[in-house]
Amino acid sequence: MDTQIFDKVESPKNNGADNTSHDNVPDLASVNKNDEPVDLEISEEEATDSIKPRKKKKKKARKDGASSFVTNLYDWVSAFLFALIVVVMLMTFCFRLVDVDGDSMLMTLQDKNKIIVTGLNYEPEVGDIVVISHGVSLDKALVKRVIAVGGQTVDINNETGEVTVDGIVLEEPYINGTTTAIGDVEFPVEVEEGTVFVMGDNRPISKDSRFSEVGLIDNDAIIGKVQFRLYPFDEFGKVK
Numbered sequence: 001m002d003t004q005i006f007d008k009v010e011s012p013k014n015n016g017a018d019n020t021s022h023d024n025v026p027d028l029a030s031v032n033k034n035d036e037p038v039d040l041e042i043s044e045e046e047a048t049d050s051i052k053p054r055k056k057k058k059k060k061a062r063k064d065g066a067s068s069f070v071t072n073l074y075d076w077v078s079a080f081l082f083a084l085i086v087v088v089m090l091m092t093f094c095f096r097l098v099d100v101d102g103d104s105m106l107m108t109l110q111d112k113n114k115i116i117v118t119g120l121n122y123e124p125e126v127g128d129i130v131v132i133s134h135g136v137s138l139d140k141a142l143v144k145r146v147i148a149v150g151g152q153t154v155d156i157n158n159e160t161g162e163v164t165v166d167g168i169v170l171e172e173p174y175i176n177g178t179t180t181a182i183g184d185v186e187f188p189v190e191v192e193e194g195t196v197f198v199m200g201d202n203r204p205i206s207k208d209s210r211f212s213e214v215g216l217i218d219n220d221a222i223i224g225k226v227q228f229r230l231y232p233f234d235e236f237g238k239v240k
Contacts, residue, residue: 094120096223098131098141104200105143106176108239114231115239119224124149124196129226129239132217143226144198144208148191155188179203183210194219
């Protein structure tokens with residue numbers, strides 16, 4: 001009887017399903033026997049392949065740098081051209097650089113001085129120093145001072161050198177020498193509308209409205225008013 005009980009207890013070990021599950025478990029001895037150490041060394045080809053993506057990134061960075069340089073260069077060139085256009089427009093319509101030719105404006109201006117002239121919407125006034133364009137009777141531009149404008153009357157006393165406008169004697173601290181040379185124009189002179197009467201500050205040698213070859217100057221022939229002396233640099237400043 002004891003033998004039968006033992007057989008009944010041990011019989012489940014021989015169950016077909018249990019044998020199948022045990023057969024699926026790998027033998028630890030065989031696993032340890034077949035295991036080999038992992039090779040951690042990398043071949044040169046694999047190492048090269050791993051570096052290639054980084055090289056591509058460097059090329060892309062260089063490409064981005066070149067593109068940035070071209071963009072910056074374009075911005076600089078655009079800014080320079082814009083500034084150049086602005087300067088040209090200003091020099092054409094607002095400012096002009098003129099060279100003084102001769103000594104007729106001593107001591108205010110000297111020969112070879114470089115002066116800046118403004119002419120945009122300019123209306124001449126008494127006392128202004130102006131640049132006059134050469135015309136039919138003039139072979140070069142002139143730099144003179146406005147003595148009278150349209151509607152005024154100019155007279156010169158060749159004995160005292162006094163210049164009067166509408167009967168009032170002008171105070172002229174800027175002249176070099178007295179105004180004794182009257183020229184071939186008959187005084188007093190009535191200045192026509194739209195014209196001006198001009199003279200140089202160096203009165204003994206200046207060819208101006210006292211002479212018929214110059215005469216009265218049309219307002220349209222005035223390039224503009226002298227504002228600054230640019231050269232020589234040690235005399236740079238506003239011209240009065």
